[in-house]
Amino acid sequence: MFRSNVLVCGGTGCSSSNSEQIINRLKEELEAKGLEKEINVVRTGCFGLCALGPVMVVYPEGAFYSMVTPDDIPEIVEEHLLKGRIVKRLLYQETVSDDDTIHSLTDTPFYKKQVRIALRHCGVINPEIIEEYIALDGYAALGKVLTEMTPEQVIQTIKDSGLRGRGGGGFPTGVKWGLAAQNHADQKYVCCNADEGDPGAFMDRSVLEGDPHSVLEAMAIAGYAIGASQGYIYIRAEYPIAVQRLKIAIKQARELGLLGKDIFGSGFDFDIELRLGAGAFVCGEETSLLASIEGRRGEPKPRPPYPAVKGLFGKPTILNNVETYANIAPIILKGADWFRSIGTERSKGTKVFALGGKIKHTGLVEVPMGTTLREIVEEIGGGVSDGGTFKAAQTGGPSGGCIPARFLDVEIDYDNLIEIGSMMGSGGLIVMDQTTCMVDIAKFFLNFTVDESCGKCTACRVGTKRLLEILEKITSGNGEKGDIERLEELSYYIKENSLCALGQTAPNPVLSTLQYFRDEYVAHVEEHRCPAGACKDLTRYTIITDTCRGCTLCARNCPVGAISGAVKEPHLIDQSKCIKCGVCMEKCKFDAILKG
Amino acid sequence: MKSLAELQAIREKARQQISVREESDDNIRVLVGMATCGIAAGARPVLTAIMDEISKRGLKNVTVTQTGCIGICQFEPVVEVVAPGENKVTYVKMTAEKAVRMVNDHLVNGNVVSEYTIGANAK
Numbered sequence: 278m279f280r281s282n283v284l285v286c287g288g289t290g291c292s293s294s295n296s297e298q299i300i301n302r303l304k305e306e307l308e309a310k311g312l313e314k315e316i317n318v319v320r321t322g323c324f325g326l327c328a329l330g331p332v333m334v335v336y337p338e339g340a341f342y343s344m345v346t347p348d349d350i351p352e353i354v355e356e357h358l359l360k361g362r363i364v365k366r367l368l369y370q371e372t373v374s375d376d377d378t379i380h381s382l383t384d385t386p387f388y389k390k391q392v393r394i395a396l397r398h399c400g401v402i403n404p405e406i407i408e409e410y411i412a413l414d415g416y417a418a419l420g421k422v423l424t425e426m427t428p429e430q431v432i433q434t435i436k437d438s439g440l441r442g443r444g445g446g447g448f449p450t451g452v453k454w455g456l457a458a459q460n461h462a463d464q465k466y467v468c469c470n471a472d473e474g475d476p477g478a479f480m481d482r483s484v485l486e487g488d489p490h491s492v493l494e495a496m497a498i499a500g501y502a503i504g505a506s507q508g509y510i511y512i513r514a515e516y517p518i519a520v521q522r523l524k525i526a527i528k529q530a531r532e533l534g535l536l537g538k539d540i541f542g543s544g545f546d547f548d549i550e551l552r553l554g555a556g557a558f559v560c561g562e563e564t565s566l567l568a569s570i571e572g573r574r575g576e577p578k579p580r581p582p583y584p585a586v587k588g589l590f591g592k593p594t595i596l597n598n599v600e601t602y603a604n605i606a607p608i609i610l611k612g613a614d615w616f617r618s619i620g621t622e623r624s625k626g627t628k629v630f631a632l633g634g635k636i637k638h639t640g641l642v643e644v645p646m647g648t649t650l651r652e653i654v655e656e657i658g659g660g661v662s663d664g665g666t667f668k669a670a671q672t673g674g675p676s677g678g679c680i681p682a683r684f685l686d687v688e689i690d691y692d693n694l695i696e697i698g699s700m701m702g703s704g705g706l707i708v709m710d711q712t713t714c715m716v717d718i719a720k721f722f723l724n725f726t727v728d729e730s731c732g733k734c735t736a737c738r739v740g741t742k743r744l745l746e747i748l749e750k751i752t753s754g755n756g757e758k759g760d761i762e763r764l765e766e767l768s769y770y771i772k773e774n775s776l777c778a779l780g781q782t783a784p785n786p787v788l789s790t791l792q793y794f795r796d797e798y799v800a801h802v803e804e805h806r807c808p809a810g811a812c813k814d815l816t817r818y819t820i821i822t823d824t825c826r827g828c829t830l831c832a833r834n835c836p837v838g839a840i841s842g843a844v845k846e847p848h849l850i851d852q853s854k855c856i857k858c859g860v861c862m863e864k865c866k867f868d869a870i871l872k873g
Numbered sequence: 874m875k876s877l878a879e880l881q882a883i884r885e886k887a888r889q890q891i892s893v894r895e896e897s898d899d900n901i902r903v904l905v906g907m908a909t910c911g912i913a914a915g916a917r918p919v920l921t922a923i924m925d926e927i928s929k930r931g932l933k934n935v936t937v938t939q940t941g942c943i944g945i946c947q948f949e950p951v952v953e954v955v956a957p958g959e960n961k962v963t964y965v966k967m968t969a970e971k972a973v974r975m976v977n978d979h980l981v982n983g984n985v986v987s988e989y990t991i992g993a994n995a996k
Contacts, residue, residue, distance in 0.1 A: 278928035280920075280937040282893050315924065317890070336894045337902075337936035361907060361939035381896050401894065411880065412887035420877045533883075534874035542875045 279317035288323030291330040306354040322487015324400035327640040395603035399487030407529040418606035423543040437613035439625035444598030447691040456585035460593040465505035471512035475674025478705035481599035485519035489526035495605035508549040558729035577777035620646035624690035634707035651685040665710030673702025676782030678789025714811035715794040722786035737780030740771035756802035824869035831861035906951040908942035914949035922969035926976040
C-alpha cells in the first residue's frame with residue numbers, strides 16, 4: 278500500500294517545462310529518505326492547466342502544486358511527504374481558501390464549470406499502466422458489449438446518445454457506424470483520426486497522452502458493432518509522447534488479451550496497428566487519410582463512395598476522431614440517456630477546447646455543449662491576459678472563423694457556431710485582444726493553407742495563393758480600391774470549386790473577418806492604417822517633442838540605432854532605420870512615444 | 874482475457890492502489906505523529922506496520938497521513954484515528970504490534986482499543 282500518491286503531469290506541455298526531471302528528482306529524494314515504498318510517483322496525462330506547468334498533485338491531501346522546479350523537490354519531499362506539512366508557497370493560489378486551508382482543485386474557477394468525459398482520466402491515472410485504467414472501469418464497456426449486447430444494440434445506443442463527430446464536422450457517430458454495419462464484406466476496418474493539424478489545437482494529443490486505452494477500447498467496441506477485426510490509428514509523427522504511450526497501451530492490451538483473438542471468450546477478434554503520418558494537414562481529411570494509410574500519396578478523392586461503403590483498401594471503413602472515441606465507453610456504461618442529459622437540443626455531451634492566445638489560463642478544458650464563450654473565456658480561462666480587452670475568438674482553425682465580442686453570450690454548439698459564421702472545428706480556441714489585427718490573422722491562416730494545400734484542385738492551389746497575395750498587399754500598405762471585393766469574389770470561387778474540405782473552408786478566415794471586421798480592411802486599404810497597430814508596414818513610432826525629457830533611455834535601447842538626440846533635448850526617430858520593434862515605447866518612462 | 878470475472882479481479886486489485894486519489898469525505902483518516910519527537914520515539918515502524926496491515930486486509934476507505942507534533946511528546950508515538958461522524962480516537966505510546974491490533978480491532982471491526990488510548994494511559 279502507498280500512503281500517498283504524487284501525480285506529476287507528463288503531458289507535452291509540462292514535459293517541455295521539465296516535468297521529466299521533476300519525476301527523476303522526486304524518485305531520488307524519496308529513495309534517499311527511504312520513502313519509496315510508501316509513496317507512489319505517477320506520471321499522468323494533461324491536467325489542463327498548462328499555463329501553470331509543471332503541475333503536480335499530492336494525495337490524499339489533494340495539494341495542487343504549480344510551476345514546480347526540480348529545485349523545489351527536496352523541500353516538497355522533506356516538508357510534505359516526510360513531515361506532512363504542505364508547502365504553501367508552491368500551492369496554486371486558487372486552491373487556498375481565505376482561512377488558509379486548501380480545497381479541492383475541482384472547486385477552483387478553472388475546473389468548477391468543466392464536465393470531464395473525454396478527459397475523465399487525464400491527470401488521474403498513469404497512462405502507461407493498464408491496471409490503473411481497468412481500476413476506473415476500463416474495458417468494462419468492451420466486456421459489457423461483448424457479453425451482453427448485439428452489434429445492433431451497440432449502434433442503437435450510440436445513435437440514441439446523440440454523439441456527433443468531434444473532429445469538426447459533427448456527423449452523428451451512430452449513423453456512421455450503422456452505414457458501415459449494413460455493408461457486407463469479408464473485411465471491414467475501424468480507423469482513428471489522430472492527425473490533429475489545426476494550429477493551436479492539442480485536444481486529441483492530450484487524450485492519447487493521458488488515456489490511450491479509452492481510444493483502444495472504443496475502437497474495439499466499434500469493431501464489434503460494424504463487424505471489423507482490424508483497426509488503424511493514424512497519428513502524426515510530431516506527437517512522440519502520444520505515439521510512445523499508444524505503443525505501450527497496445528502492447529499491454531494484447532498481453533491481457535483485450536486485443537487479439539477471442540476477446541472475453543466471445544469469439545470476437547480485434548487488433549490495432551499504428552500508422553504514423555508525416556504531418557500533412559490534408560491527411561486529416563478522411564479520404565486522404567485512408568490513402569495515406571494504404572501507403573499512397575495523401576490526396577482527397579471525390580465522395581461518394583463514402584468510406585462506409587468503400588474505404589480503406591476498398592472495404593467498408595469507419596473513421597472517427599480521437600475525442601469521439603473517448604466518449605464511447607462512458608456512453609456504453611452509463612447509457613444513452615445519461616449522455617443525452619448533457620448539452621443542448623441538437624449537440625449532446627461535452628466538447629474539449631484547447632485554449633490559447635491572449636488568455637490567462639492557457640490549457641485544456643472540457644465543457645458541456647451550450648456553455649457560452651463568456652463562461653469559457655472569463656470564468657474558466659481567467660479572462661484576457663495582461664489586462665487586455667476581448668476582441669474576438671477564433672475557432673475551427675484554418676477552416677473556421679472569428680467570433681466577435683458581441684457573440685460572447687451565444688451558447689456554443691455545432692449549429693450555433695455555424696450560424697454566426699464560424700464552426701466548432703476540432704476544438705482550438707484562440708483568444709484575441711485589441712492588439713490583434715484581423716487582416717493579419719486572416720493572412721496567418723492563409724499562409725498555412727497555401728503551404729498545406731495538396732495541389733490537386735487548381736481553385737485551392739492557385740486560389741489560396743492569390744488570396745494570400747492580396748492580403749499581403751493590403752497589410753503592406755499597398756492596398757487599392759477593389760481589393761476587398763476581389764478577396765470576396767475569389768473566396769466564393771475557391772469554396773465552390775474545391776474537392777475537399779481543405780479548399781472548401783480555406784477562405785473562411787477571410788470571409789468571417791470580413792463579415793465582422795470589414796472596417797479594419799477598409800482602414801488598411803483606404804487609409805493605409807492598421808487600427809490594431811499590428812501590421813508593421815503600416816505602423817510608425819514617433820516621439821512627442823513636448824513630452825520627451827531627453828533621458829536617452831530609448832536611444833540606448835534601440836537595437837538599430839534609429840534614435841538620435843542630445844541629453845535633455847527631445848529625441849528623433851529615423852523612420853528609414855526604424856524596424857518598428859516597439860522597444861522605445863516599452864522603455865519610455867514619460868509616455869512620449871506615439872504609435873500609429 | 875477470457876471472462877468478465879478475470880477483468881473484475883484485476884480491477885479490484887488495482888483499485889486499492891489508486892483509491893487514495895479519490896477525494897472522499899467518507900474515508901477514515903489515520904494520522905501518525907511524525908515530528909522529531911514522534912520519529913525519535915519510533916513512529917516510523919508504527920507507520921509501516923499500519924500500512925502493511927491495511928494492505929493485507931485490503932481496506933479501501935482508509936488513508937494514512939503523517940502529521941506534526943500535537944504537544945504530547947511524552948506519549949509519542951501518537952496515532953489518531955478520525956472516522957466520519959465519530960469522535961477522534963487518540964492512541965499513545967504505540968508500537969508496531971499495537972498498531973497491527975489497532976488496525977484489526979478498530980479499522981476492520983470498529984472496536985476502539987481502549988487500553989491504548991490516551992484516556993487509559995494518562996492516568
